[in-house]
Amino acid sequence: MKLLCLSNGHGEDAIAVRICQELQQLPTSPKIAALPIVGEGQAYIDRGIPMIAPTQKMPSGGFVYMDWRQLWRDVQGGLLELLWQQFQAVQAFAAQGGAIIAVGDIVPLFFAWLSGAPYVFVGTAKSEYYLRDEIKSFRSFKRRWEGWSGSVYLPWERWLMSQPRCKAVFPRDSLTAEVLRQWSIPAFDLGNPMMDDLESLTPESVSSPLGWRRDSLTVCLLPGSRTPEAYENWRQIIAAVGGILDGFRDRTVLFLSAIAPSVSLDLLQETLETQGWRSRSTQFSPVKLPIQDATALVFSQGKNQLILTQKAFNDCLQAADFAIAMAGTATEQFVGLGKPAITIPGKGPQFTYAFAEAQSRLLGPSILLVEKPSQVAQSLKYLLKNPDRLQLIAANGPRRMGKPGASHRIAECLVEKLENNS
Structure with a gap:
């Protein structure tokens, strides 16, 4: 199986790489390639994962959604031409029978859908906690208005996640997974890869001559x-x-x-x-x-x-x-x-x-x-x-x-879903 990682940001790249590392350890490890839509994808480069299209660091640094005035600077910096080249590369990959893992928000998710290939989505950008708490009541009238469609994910995002070619969705927390399932979205609550690989390398018994003490x-x-x-x-x-x-x-x-x-x-x-x-x-x-x-x-x-x-x-x-x-x-x-x-x-x-x-x-x-x-x-x-x-x-x-180990759980699940539906 050939698998393409689409991601749109430094943090998203890191999450995708964690999942790729777990995929490479599986008995049926897929052949992996990557395409970072935002930035140069240093995380992929460091792990030796090949990229299928040109990448470029944009003036906004990927924070266009926080300041739309940055969008024009990105356009002047070659954003539209870059996106077109990337889109063509994604379509070519899909035409060769590849599948896609989209990591981040609607941008890689939309690219995955446009490709025509089967895909899975790791949603890192949105959580129902932005709008509500564990008892599912909206925090305020403003949050109720923001959640007008019933979820932090908007109807067009949910439509992309509910398509037959979308084999699995991995939200960042249990509450979000539970809400998404209301729309027949194949959402799996397997944890958040951000909590993987955070173990300390320093022995617990270490003491310091610099004044550091466990009771400080x-x-x-x-x-x-x-x-x-x-x-x-x-x-x-x-x-x-x-x-x-x-x-x-x-x-x-x-x-x-x-x-x-x-x-x-x-x-x-x-x-x-x-x-x-x-x-x-x-x-x-x-x-x-x-x-x-x-x-x-x-x-x-x-x-x-x-x-x-x-x-x-x-x-x-x-x-x-x-x-x-x-x-x-x-x-x-x-x-x-x-x-x-x-x-x-x-x-x-x-x-x-x-x-x-x-x-x-x-x-x-x-x-x-x-x-x-x-x-x-x-x-x-x-x-x-x-x-x-x-x-x-x-x-x-x-x-x-979430608890550590999400990257491994997601890797096993996505391979199963993609292989069973290939």
Whole structure:
């Protein structure tokens, strides 16, 4: 079987690659190719998965739906010509008897339908939690209006998912799968691949000579991966860090900064130094930190420590008690571990107030959305004084984001559905 992965974004590419890796481990592994509709598809390149058509990074970075003014810039940058070339490649692949896995939103789903090939859909962009809670009541009149058709997925999206050539749909959570089944859509509740491969590499027994202790307060800092937005997010996060240091003078605080490879550490370091953080000597063995990264940069301010790492994302998420987050996927993954995240609206183009508010609906009680950095410390104090809220968050995250292993379950299911209907 030949299988083409269609995806439209960095996060979607990563999810598709996780599923591809599981497909490659199956006894009846299909021959896999890819087409990232947005961006250059670095995740596919890193895994050696061939691409069937040209790719190009657009000026909007894929956030056209957040600012339609960006659309004209993309058109000027060759968007229409690129889409036409990609569409022709998809049709040629389908004509050779290939099947398609569409990952993301309506764009790859529409491409899959247009191809004429059998397809499956991994819906990463939408969730019924944006509109309603577990008891299925709409959150407000506004959300009821947004859900005018009965679902977060609009009628034309549901039509694409209910076509005979659509063999399976894999929504991101149980609530969404349950709602979609009302329209005879073959929706399977197998979990969210975003929660796969998040295991820590650092032994649980590790202690540190830098002042880090298991009874200290550990906070993960997530400024996002999109530049230059991440640098402005970082300045807001470090302002919030200053408030935490003032409000928790009686505790040792460790800040673990999970930084994307696309972000310059030099620019982040400049911000730290203006706020009184000083680089620590590298004489301390990195293996004794609560992360596995020999290249991590360590800073101190009094008894408190701050670590910058671009290689220990999982360790940061696993070791932290809380997060100050201005990110998309990373925030969801942190919450999925059963932990609370405090978010601050940014200037965008991604992490705007609208994005942060929507994310807070998606993730429910696990998110504390504040208006400005100075309010973060107070939110942290609130959480520490409310064990019932922390217990609720511990249960809420896995329920909304699913248990690990979704990529393997989806891979097995899609092969079965496509082979049985070939």
